[in-house]
Amino acid sequence: MNENELFQAALGLLPPWLVSRCTFSESAARLDIHLDFPRGGVFPCPVCAVFCKAYDTDELTWRHLNFFQHQAFLHARTPRVQCSRCGVHRVPVPWARPDSGFTLLFEALVMMLAKSTPVLAVARPVNEHDTLVWRIVTHYVDAARAKADHSTVTQVGVDETSIQEDRHRPRA
Ligand SMILES: [Zn+2]
Structure with a gap:
């Protein structure tokens, strides 16, 4: 297995996608696939x-998950198809959502970190500007909100109100 085949397997690429070449720069601390x-x-x-x-x-x-301590990037000539029925459309790639500069795995890492860490603190170790991290978090939070079904909710509690309520409650 050569390095192209190794990265192809590690990325889980399916035909027709393949790894054509990889360049690694130790001085730039980056891997380009x-x-x-x-x-x-x-x-x-x-x-x-x-x-x-x-x-x-x-x-x-x-931008993809780091390769050890080195930043890793995927590059691809992404096709548009001309369908006789539907016209010209860009083909979605399996490793990223449309219009994102990050792979799905990189976004999954960001979302995992963001569950327990403020966005600014997530941005530092992944070495990205926090506005880009916010863009990822906002996308997935909005998508989750759109899917949420609150139709069976009958009661809502708000903390501050509960505290107020407690004050008026007779002490035991
Ligand atoms: Zn079509």
């Missing part, structure tokens, strides 16, 4: 799921 797909690779149309050939591509980059 370049992803690609073979010429003629087909992708499902994001609207109707019919497989189409790549129409054109955009070079995109995502």
